[in-house]
Amino acid sequence: MELVLFVVFSLITLLSAAAVVMHPHPVKSALFLIVSFFAMGGLYLLLQAEFIALMQVLVYAGAVMVLFLFVIMLLNLKPRGEDRADFKKRLRWALPFLFIFLGAVLTVITSPLARLGPMGGQGAPWVASQGGNVRAVGRMLFTSAFLPFEVTSIALLVAVVGVIVLAKKERK
Amino acid sequence: MAVPVEYYVLVSALLFALGALGVLTRRNAIVIFMSIELMLNAANLSFVAFSRALEGLDGQLFVFFVMVVAAAEVTVGLAIIVTLYRNWKTIFVDEIRLLKG
Numbered sequence: 050m051e052l053v054l055f056v057v058f059s060l061i062t063l064l065s066a067a068a069v070v071m072h073p074h075p076v077k078s079a080l081f082l083i084v085s086f087f088a089m090g091g092l093y094l095l096l097q098a099e100f101i102a103l104m105q106v107l108v109y110a111g112a113v114m115v116l117f118l119f120v121i122m123l124l125n126l127k128p129r130g131e132d133r134a135d136f137k138k139r140l141r142w143a144l145p146f147l148f149i150f151l152g153a154v155l156t157v158i159t160s161p162l163a164r165l166g167p168m169g170g171q172g173a174p175w176v177a178s179q180g181g182n183v184r185a186v187g188r189m190l191f192t193s194a195f196l197p198f199e200v201t202s203i204a205l206l207v208a209v210v211g212v213i214v215l216a217k218k219e220r221k
Numbered sequence: 222m223a224v225p226v227e228y229y230v231l232v233s234a235l236l237f238a239l240g241a242l243g244v245l246t247r248r249n250a251i252v253i254f255m256s257i258e259l260m261l262n263a264a265n266l267s268f269v270a271f272s273r274a275l276e277g278l279d280g281q282l283f284v285f286f287v288m289v290v291a292a293a294e295v296t297v298g299l300a301i302i303v304t305l306y307r308n309w310k311t312i313f314v315d316e317i318r319l320l321k322g
Contacts, residue, residue, distance in 0.1 A: 055224045059232040066236055066259050070243035075251055082255050089262055092232075095224070096273045101265070101284050108288050113258070113295050120299045121251055124306050129313065136246055143245040147238045154234040158227050167276035176278075186281050194282050201289040208293035215300040 055095055061088035073128035073136075079117045086110040097173065099182045229270035237263035250302050250312040254295065261291045 065085040072078045086109045093102035171185075179185035190198050236259060243256025265284045272280025306312050 052224055055228065059228075063232065063235055063239070066239045069252075069255055069259065070239055070247065075249055078252055078255060082258065085259070086262070089266065092229070092266060093269055096229070096269050098269045098272065098281050098284075101269055101281055104285065104288055105265075108292060109258070109262070113292060116295060116299055117251065117255065120303060123303070124251075124312065126249070126251070126312070132248065132313075135248070139246040140242075143242055146245070147242055150241065151234060151238055154230070158230045158234075167274070170276065171278050172276035175276075182281075186278055186285070189278055189282055190285065197286060201286060204290060204293050208296050211297050212300040215297070215304050 051095060055092070058088045058091040058095065061085070062092065073133060075121045075126050075128075076118065079114060079121060082117070083110050083114045086114070097176075097182060100186045103183070226270050226274035230267055233263045233266040233270065236260075236266065248313045248315050250305070250314050251299075253314065254298050254302070258291065258295070261287060 062085050065081040065088070068081040069078045069085065072081060086105060090102045090105040090110070093099075093105055176182055176185045179188060240256045240259030240263060243259065244253050247253055247256065265287055268280040268284045268287070272278060302312050305317060309317055311317065
C-alpha cells in the first residue's frame with residue numbers, strides 16, 4: 050500500500066517536473082511546478098515528516114509559487130518562436146551529462162557505504178514520545194538549533210532589504 | 222513494509238537531473254529559477270529520506286533551513302529579474318550580454 054502511494058506520488062512529481070522543464074510557456078511551467086510541489090508534500094507525508102510536508106505546501110506551493118506567477122504575469126512573457134529548435138539542439142548536448150550524473154548517483158547508492166543503519170535513536174517511538182513530528186522538530190529547532198534559527202531571521206531581513214533596494218526606482 | 226530509502230534517493234536524483242537539464246537548456250531566466258527550485262527540492266527529499274532511514278531528525282532541520290534560504294533566494298532573484306526586464310526589456314539570458322564584452 051505504501052509502495053503504491055510512493056509510486057503514484059513520485060510519478061506525479063517527476064512527470065510534472067519534466068513538464069516544467071519542457072513546456073515552452075512559463076505560466077504553465079509554473080503551474081506544473083505547483084503540482085510537483087504538492088506531490089512532493091505527499092512524499093514527505095509518506096516519510097512521516099509532517100512538519101516538512103506542511104512547510105512544503107505552505108512555503109513552496111503557496112508563497113514562493115505565488116511570487117513566481119506574479120512576476121511572470123507582471124512581465125507578460127510569451128514563448129519565443131525560434132527557441133524550440135535551439136532547445137532541442139541544446140538538449141542533445143545536455144543529455145549525455147545527465148546520464149553520467151545518474152550513473153554516478155547509482156554507483157553511490159548501490160555502494161556498501163550507503164547502507165548505514167539507524168543510528169540516531171530518534172525513530173518513530175521517540176517521535177511519538179515527544180508528542181508528534183511537529184513538536185519534536187520544533188523542540189529541536191528551539192534548543193539544539195537555536196542559533197541557526199535566529200540567523201535565518203537575519204538572512205530573511207537581508208533579503209527583504211535587498212529586494213527593496215533593487216525594486217526602488219532610481220531618483221533623478 | 223516501508224519503502225526502502227534507495228527508492229527515495231533515486232527519485233531525488235532524477236528530480237535533480239531534471240532541474241539541471243532545465244538550467245542547461247532553457248534560456249528564460251524565470252524557468253531557470255524554477256529549475257533551481259527543483260534541484261533544491263531534490264536535495265530536500267534526500268535529506269528527509271535519510272532522516273527517516275537513520276532515525277535522526279537533524280535532516281528535517283536542514284530541510285527547514287534550506288527552505289528559508291530558498292525563499293530568500295527567490296525573492297532576491299525575482300527582484301533582480303524584474304530589474305533586468307526594466308533595463309533590457311527582456312529576460313532571455315542569451316539576449317543579455319552585459320558581461321560578454
